[in-house]
Amino acid sequence: MDLTELLALAERERQAQKSIHIRCCTSAGCLSSNSLAVKQRLERAVTEAGLQDSVQVSGVGCMRLCCQGPLVQIDGVGGPVAEGPTPLQCELMTQLYEKVTPNDAPSIVASLKGETATAQQGDLTHPFFTRQLPIVLENCGKIDPERIEAYIAANGYQSLQRVLQEMTPSEVVNSITRSGLRGRGGGGYPTGLKWATVAKSSGATGGRPQKFVICNADEGDPGAFMDRSVLESDPHRVLEGMAIAAYAVGANQGYIYIRAEYPLAISRLETAIRQAKQLGLLGSQIFESPFDFRIDLRMGAGAFVCGEETALMASIEGKRGLPSPRPPYPAESGLWGSPTLINNVETYANVPTILRRGADWFASIGTEKSKGTKVFSLTGKVRNTGLLEVPMGTSLQQIVEEMGGGAPEGGSVKAVQTGGPSGGCIPAHALETPVDYESLIQLGSIMGSGGMIVMDQSNNMVEVARYFMEFCMDESCGKCVPCRAGTVLMYRLLTKIYEGKASPADLEQLESLCPMVKETSLCGLGQSAPNPVLSTLRYFRNEYLALIQDPS
Ligand SMILES: Cc1cc2nc3c(=O)[nH]c(=O)nc-3n(C[C@H](O)[C@H](O)[C@H](O)COP(=O)(O)O)c2cc1C
Numbered sequence: 309m310d311l312t313e314l315l316a317l318a319e320r321e322r323q324a325q326k327s328i329h330i331r332c333c334t335s336a337g338c339l340s341s342n343s344l345a346v347k348q349r350l351e352r353a354v355t356e357a358g359l360q361d362s363v364q365v366s367g368v369g370c371m372r373l374c375c376q377g378p379l380v381q382i383d384g385v386g387g388p389v390a391e392g393p394t395p396l397q398c399e400l401m402t403q404l405y406e407k408v409t410p411n412d413a414p415s416i417v418a419s420l421k422g423e424t425a426t427a428q429q430g431d432l433t434h435p436f437f438t439r440q441l442p443i444v445l446e447n448c449g450k451i452d453p454e455r456i457e458a459y460i461a462a463n464g465y466q467s468l469q470r471v472l473q474e475m476t477p478s479e480v481v482n483s484i485t486r487s488g489l490r491g492r493g494g495g496g497y498p499t500g501l502k503w504a505t506v507a508k509s510s511g512a513t514g515g516r517p518q519k520f521v522i523c524n525a526d527e528g529d530p531g532a533f534m535d536r537s538v539l540e541s542d543p544h545r546v547l548e549g550m551a552i553a554a555y556a557v558g559a560n561q562g563y564i565y566i567r568a569e570y571p572l573a574i575s576r577l578e579t580a581i582r583q584a585k586q587l588g589l590l591g592s593q594i595f596e597s598p599f600d601f602r603i604d605l606r607m608g609a610g611a612f613v614c615g616e617e618t619a620l621m622a623s624i625e626g627k628r629g630l631p632s633p634r635p636p637y638p639a640e641s642g643l644w645g646s647p648t649l650i651n652n653v654e655t656y657a658n659v660p661t662i663l664r665r666g667a668d669w670f671a672s673i674g675t676e677k678s679k680g681t682k683v684f685s686l687t688g689k690v691r692n693t694g695l696l697e698v699p700m701g702t703s704l705q706q707i708v709e710e711m712g713g714g715a716p717e718g719g720s721v722k723a724v725q726t727g728g729p730s731g732g733c734i735p736a737h738a739l740e741t742p743v744d745y746e747s748l749i750q751l752g753s754i755m756g757s758g759g760m761i762v763m764d765q766s767n768n769m770v771e772v773a774r775y776f777m778e779f780c781m782d783e784s785c786g787k788c789v790p791c792r793a794g795t796v797l798m799y800r801l802l803t804k805i806y807e808g809k810a811s812p813a814d815l816e817q818l819e820s821l822c823p824m825v826k827e828t829s830l831c832g833l834g835q836s837a838p839n840p841v842l843s844t845l846r847y848f849r850n851e852y853l854a855l856i857q858d859p860s
């Protein structure tokens with residue numbers, strides 16, 4: 309395929325669009341509440357109403373307001389269409405329907421001719437939608453993730469084409485560096501710097517080594533579903549980002565390491581890889597250039613520690629997924645000892661848009677040190693749960709209170725947990741803090757990969773800390789003693805405190821274990837396991853003290 313063919317395919321796809329588009333969410337959340345049956349019933353209702361020439365029904369990815377699913381959105385894309393006595397006013401039409409059932413489908417289709425739909429109407433002018441700035445989620449809820457043509461019609465693969473035809477690998481690396489993109493997998497390491505290191509690395513043997521590109525899709529923090537949603541909704545964006553990265557660093561083989569608990573994301577990725585190969589967008593001589601790149605999937609069995617990069621690579625190599633000390637870093641000696649670039653799903657998903665719209669455009673979004681946007685999955689005691697993407701620097705207050713609608717049933721927000729088991733709990737009085745890497749660290753939490761769990765007054769913060777410690781204890785691989793034994797000891801002490809059986813000496817012991825486990829554990833799991841304890845002790849110490857028995 310060349311540029312002319314790519315653009316012609318995009319144009320054919322746009323021309324084939326009908327005047328009215330009914331989109332039905334077929335991401336995991338809505339599918340679990342029967343959205344496939346809704347979609348099928350909508351298709352039948354369109355045929356029964358004789359509207360198939362002007363109305364198209366598509367299954368699309370996540371529409372973001374997951375708590376209100378199944379979601380259906382109608383958009384008019386053309387002018388008025390004469391269909392019998394009542395013309396369809398396509399250009400006026402944009403309507404969201406929530407909690408749609410198959411029985412609502414005929415009335416939704418009848419609403420195209422002015423009748424009232426039985427389904428609950430949503431509000432697309434709510435801050436939940438209007439405050440978002442979708443870059444990574446640009447196509448989520450809009451295109452059919454199972455059709456490569458839909459991605460191409462949305463400017464897909466144009467960045468890859470331009471990169472291969474017009475840019476040198478070092479120009480691509482420079483572009484990513486100038487954009488200020490930082491890794492979205494948790495640590496926030498500068499992506500351009502990582503790419504430059506892999507590009508320069510000649511491997512242990514010297515000469516021109518085999519290099520690898522890995523996409524880390526092992527997302528497993530409690531409450532996090534950003535990466536899964538991106539892969540289910542727009543898999544080609546991640547493939548295109550990986551291909552651009554591979555060209556930039558000089559790799560010909562990529563792996564996506566994805567947990568087996570994400571079957572829908574896996575099947576959509578398999579479909580996307582097959583389609584991209586068929587069109588020559590993966591494989592040999594991509595866009596008729598000398599660049600070859602293949603991507604294979606590797607399934608993880610659901611161990612949280614396998615998201616840690618050295619454990620992940622061991623797992624791909626067929627070994628037990630245990631972390632190893634760094635250095636050497638994967639950029640110099642990674643998979644099978646070769647220089648390896650490893651980035652998160654969301655990091656790669658930013659890349660095609662950065663190349664298309666320019667590094668300066670991307671760098672103009674966000675804060676001084678945290679550029680672009682961040683995708684969060686908002687869950688817990690909050691009215692609007694779902695997926696959102698906001699510019700870096702947006703305050704937690706805006707996310708939780710304005711977009712999320714605050715705590716449900718007249719409650720009030722007590723704390724927000726960010727960063728999963730490696731993160732911490734931020735109290736309500738600090739919610740004005742802008743969300744960026746540095747500010748969250750100052751508060752004793754981390755950005756993490758983007759899980760955001762809201763707690764209200766009914767949550768006991770000792771119990772919250774105990775929950776995360778239990779998670780770390782279960783997920784510890786056991787390779788090093790401080791984490792293997794330390795998480796068990798801390799979990800037992802937290803349980804004792806929560807059950808009202810602890811003494812002040814137990815609290816002292818808990819506090820002394822935290823720095824010890826942090827400083828002496830081998831990998832990030834153990835090093836960050838005490839964080840939820842430390843942050844709850846910092847902001848909610850009174851809740852610990854209220855449960856401790858006074859010996860006097
Ligand atoms: C216990 C543990 C689990 C992790 N899980 C993930 C994960 O699921 N996804 C991810 O991208 N990074 C995860 N990371 C971070 C990775 O080791 C690595 O830093 C990241 O994939 C780099 O990509 P980035 O630079 O794009 O953020 C985890 C780290 C630790 C210590």
Ligand code: SF4
Pocket residue numbers: 613631783784785786787788789791792829830831832833834835
């Ligand atoms: S810190 Fe924990 S998870 Fe990491 S290597 Fe040590 S025992 Fe394993």
